[in-house]
Amino acid sequence: MAALAWVTLLAACATPQTHHLLTYPEGLKPRVELVETPFFAQQEYQCGPAALATVLNAAGEAVHPEELTPQVYLPSRHGSLQPELLAATRRQGHIPYVLHPTLDTLVTEISAGNPVLVLQNLGLRISPVWHYAVAIGFDLERAELILRSGTERRHVMPLRTFEHTWRRGGFWAMVVTSPDTLPQTAKEQPYLEAVLALEELKQWPVAEAAYQAVLNRWPGNLAAQVGVGNSRHAQGDFPGAEASFRAAVTSHPDSGIALNNLAQTLADQGKLAEAERTAERAVSIGGELSTVFRQTLEEIRRLAH
């Protein structure tokens, strides 16, 4: 019986991610610590606001945990929920990006200079102690992770212990970069969705910078081209929007959406003849949005005649 208990316990001790990282530390420096990362000692149960303020300040947003508390804290739960940390990040005009859930990704972001906000369960499943902290460094030779955590400015934790606590937190991690910089491990589609969430809050200048950053890494991305155009249009910058929609039409001549938005932007500037020709092209492409394309064309014809 005791032997069985030990086998069960040892099986539970396995930390495959740490093992993988230490066995194949490809391209990683053996030791990184983002010593400049600010530290906010948490008040009771306030690790969410403290950790969020840490990553926001590191991304250049001067904000105090006390300002974030009314945006993320749940008094009766003595804590903060993940979606609300993401939402509060957007309210500060920054883009939260949830990482691919591996230790490799986490240390890659730290190596690129981005502190990583993590959710840990410091206790056990039967008696959870949920905790947000910010990973700011690692030492592969000593197999350690360095965190800004709770009331400790520099909390050193064995990588294996971290993996256990992080696994119980669902391997959840997020980074915040300044809008014109992409996270090192950002993937095209999930990052666009992260920017879109900010655009929906009508934070146009930030959205424009973020879509531009996407274009710098993935030139010709249609969504980002349309995103830059839409952000500029919403700010009243019609010539800028026109340039962006033209680029979208050039690289994606079959995109009815790009044509439609270009036609509308041309019409907004009184260039009705070209607007009409462009809207006709959108209508001829058709598709699920053909009703909208036709409305645009009719509106332009009404203005022109």
Add this chain to the structure above:
Amino acid sequence: MKALRQIATPMVWLITVSLISLNLNLPNAHASIIGTGTVVSAEQLQQDRTQVREALERKEVRAQLVRLGVDPAQVQERVNALTDAEAQQLSRYFDDMPAGGNGLVGALVFVFVLLVFTDLLGLTSVFSFTKKGSLR
């Protein structure tokens, strides 16, 4: 009085005409711009059909936040900053989601002893007085 009316009548006409032309000159600027979301994700095309459901989900999240002691003046802005997917996630799993806050609430003695033991094994990290992994 007559003099006043002589001035007023053309003024009324002038104002009426300029109001009408102002209205005509205002292009229906944003009506025909298709949102970025339509390009990012094809699911956005179905948005109109799901708007009612989303409104209900957000209402549910608002109620939960108020129930858990959030200042009602803050609730609307907190809900507004959520994406549709996040609002849906919260409305469905609110009570099951972990609330990170670093508190060991109401732990029994045996759990306490167990956690000291697992702390020493480096499996957990609850107490600052245990040196992590020292039993391994």
